[in-house]
Amino acid sequence: MDIFVRYLEKVRTFAPEKVEMFSKACEYGIRASIYIAEKSLLDKRVSLKEVAQAINSPEAYTSKILQQLSRSAIINSDKGPTGGFSMDKYMLNNVKLSMIVSAIDGDEIYKGCALGLEKCNEKMPCPLHDQFKSIREDLKRMLETTTVKSLSLNLEKGLTFLKR
Amino acid sequence: MDIFVRYLEKVRTFAPEKVEMFSKACEYGIRASIYIAEKSLLDKRVSLKEVAQAINSPEAYTSKILQQLSRSAIINSDKGPTGGFSMDKYMLNNVKLSMIVSAIDGDEIYKGCALGLEKCNEKMPCPLHDQFKSIREDLKRMLETTTVKSLSLNLEKGLTFLKR
DNA sequence: AAAATAATGGATATTTTTGTCCGCTATTTG
DNA sequence: CAAATAGCGGACAAAAATATCCATTATTTT
Ligand code: FES
Ligand code: FES
Numbered sequence: 095m096d097i098f099v100r101y102l103e104k105v106r107t108f109a110p111e112k113v114e115m116f117s118k119a120c121e122y123g124i125r126a127s128i129y130i131a132e133k134s135l136l137d138k139r140v141s142l143k144e145v146a147q148a149i150n151s152p153e154a155y156t157s158k159i160l161q162q163l164s165r166s167a168i169i170n171s172d173k174g175p176t177g178g179f180s181m182d183k184y185m186l187n188n189v190k191l192s193m194i195v196s197a198i199d200g201d202e203i204y205k206g207c208a209l210g211l212e213k214c215n216e217k218m219p220c221p222l223h224d225q226f227k228s229i230r231e232d233l234k235r236m237l238e239t240t241t242v243k244s245l246s247l248n249l250e251k252g253l254t255f256l257k258r
Numbered sequence: 259m260d261i262f263v264r265y266l267e268k269v270r271t272f273a274p275e276k277v278e279m280f281s282k283a284c285e286y287g288i289r290a291s292i293y294i295a296e297k298s299l300l301d302k303r304v305s306l307k308e309v310a311q312a313i314n315s316p317e318a319y320t321s322k323i324l325q326q327l328s329r330s331a332i333i334n335s336d337k338g339p340t341g342g343f344s345m346d347k348y349m350l351n352n353v354k355l356s357m358i359v360s361a362i363d364g365d366e367i368y369k370g371c372a373l374g375l376e377k378c379n380e381k382m383p384c385p386l387h388d389q390f391k392s393i394r395e396d397l398k399r400m401l402e403t404t405t406v407k408s409l410s411l412n413l414e415k416g417l418t419f420l421k422r
Numbered sequence: 423a424a425a426a427t428a429a430t431g432g433a434t435a436t437t438t439t440t441g442t443c444c445g446c447t448a449t450t451t452g
Numbered sequence: 453c454a455a456a457t458a459g460c461g462g463a464c465a466a467a468a469a470t471a472t473c474c475a476t477t478a479t480t481t482t
Contacts, residue, residue: 110281110439113363114370115390117274118470121374128385141428155471161430174479175427191386199277206278210285211422221292221409221418222355225400226279232396236389245385254385258375274469282440305458319441325460338449339457 115233120198123159125149125256127194130169130179132246134186139178150257159198166197181242191245192237204234279397284362287323289313289420291358294333294343296410298350303342314421323362330361345406355409356401368398 114121129148133140142160146153160179164171168189170180181189195203207214208226216223248254278285293312297304306324310317324343328335332353334344345353359367371378372390380387412418 110283110363113281113284113366114374115279115367115372116374117277118374119274120277121372124386125373125384143428152471154473157429158431158471164429171429172479173427173429173477175481177428177479179429199274202277203279208279208285209289209420210278210280210282211419215422218419218422219417220289221413221420222288222404223418225404229393229397229400233393236393240386240389249385253383254387255375255382256373256385258379258382307458316441318443321459322441322461328459335459336449337447337457337459338451340450341448341458343459 116195116203117199119155119159120195122149122151122156123163123194123198124191125151126156126160126179127163127169127181127189127242128245128249129256131181131186131189131242132249134181135243135246135250139172139176139180141178145179148256163194163197166193168193168197186243187241189242190238191240191242192234194242195237204230280359280367281363283319283323284359286313286315286320287327287358287362288355289315290320290324290343291327291333291345291353291406292409292413293420295345295350295353295406296413298345299407299410299414303336303340303344305342309343312420327358327361330357332357332361350407351405353406354402355404355406356398358406359401368394 116124126145126149129145130140140148142153142157145151145160146156149156160169160171163169164179168181168185170182172178172180205213207220208222208230209220211220214220214223214227245254249256280288290309290313293309294304304312306317306321309315309324310320313320324333324335327333328343332345332349334346336342336344369377371384372386372394373384375384378384378387378391378394409418413420
């Protein structure tokens with residue numbers, strides 16, 4: 095079976111280069127939020143440049159994503175010297191990953207059909223519906239129960255990394 | 259919280275339109291395989307046109323995907339009159355979804371990091387690694403244990419649908 | 423008030439993915 | 453062997469996602 099997969103590797107001339115669970119924008123958004131949260135725990139604001147360096151993301155693109163998170167009231171942004179991005183106490187204690195994902199990728203991840211049919215639909219399920227449902231629910235539950243704060247605490251302890 | 263999400267809906271001016279677990283190519287590939295398998299169970303070959311209609315996909319694009327599956331030896335293709343696509347007995351009984359996904363999307367879905375770091379890595383895990391791992395493993399197990407045949411049998415029974 | 427700083431918003435560019443077109447090859451039928 | 457059929461392969465086109473540029477706005481410091 096591993097041989098089979100290796101064989102496919104060579105033959106795969108067509109199709110996507112990368113396929114990930116979240117969009118790049120969302121990945122940057124989550125990583126940035128965790129970094130901002132970590133610094134906010136120490137009452138520090140961070141500039142766009144700092145964020146982009148910390149999470150190893152393109153600066154200008156990251157700017158767009160932070161704007162989106164700011165508009166969604168998940169993070170604060172302040173202009174001018176001493177300005178930058180931060181997360182206030184309330185958000186620090188309450189923001190779940192699901193909010194960031196919703197703010198950037200929308201709720202397709204929850205409502206979408208595994209096989210791309212127009213919305214997941216119990217009444218006319220696609221062939222993969224049953225098998226997919228529980229996985230999607232696990233993912234949803236995970237995103238809805240995981241706080242950004244808990245992730246930033248692990249980061250601070252040096253247990254996890256935002257870039258390599 | 260529901261109000262929060264609805265609020266985001268409006269504010270969401272930036273970012274991806276659709277974010278799905280598999281690429282479109284892979285979705286078409288899986289749906290096509292299930293359809294071809296269903297017909298092959300009745301010893302019928304199907305043309306590209308039939309497949310595209312059955313799964314409601316763009317014909318020319320579907321052609322590319324079927325070529326890929328054919329090169330990967332998952333389905334057979336025959337030229338000329340009476341030609342078309344089919345799945346032989348062996349494949350019919352042995353093809354798992356994971357093989358189709360590997361053939362089209364590659365194995366990024368198994369190896370990739372949830373937050374987009376260069377490959378998932380136990381030694382230097384991203385902040386979401388632990389939470390993500392079990393979900394990814396569930397997904398992997400599901401794909402590796404689900405046969406195309408079983409899905410096509412449910413389809414034949416009218417329990418599931420390839421288009422709406 | 424002027425200068426410096428940092429985010430913002432809009433336009434634009436690049437890359438990737440998705441989708442199309444069309445002449446070619448192989449196969450079957452008559 | 454000619455005609456019809458059906459997939460193949462390469463080039464091309466459109467759409468979406470990702471990424472960049474730069475002038476502007478808001479804020480702070482001097
Ligand atoms: S209908 Fe496809 S996942 Fe529910
Ligand atoms: S390192 Fe990110 S998922 Fe394993």
